[in-house]
Amino acid sequence: MLLNGAKTEYGNLSLKCMVQNRKALEFYLSQGFEIVSQVNDEFGGYYHMSFGAQT
Numbered sequence: 001m002l003l004n005g006a007k008t009e010y011g012n013l014s015l016k017c018m019v020q021n022r023k024a025l026e027f028y029l030s031q032g033f034e035i036v037s038q039v040n041d042e043f044g045g046y047y048h049m050s051f052g053a054q055t
Contacts, residue, residue, distance in 0.1 A: 003031060012052035019045040 006013060017024050019038065025047065029035075033049040 007032075007051065010052075012050070014048065014050045016046045017049055018043070019047060 013033075014036075015028070015033070017028055019025075028049055031051070033051045036048045036050050038047050039045055
């Protein structure tokens with residue numbers, strides 16, 4: 001899986017996930033990502049998520 005390769009190669013990862021995209025949020029949480037913050041904007045907002053030493 002591409003995500004597992006990135007975890008192995010880089011260790012610390014971060015991403016943005018749209019608040020309305022519940023399936024993506026559930027996927028990233030199941031892969032060990034944690035929500036760092038939430039930003040509200042004109043598009044419905046997003047979560048800033050991280051994996052690795054930052055979490």
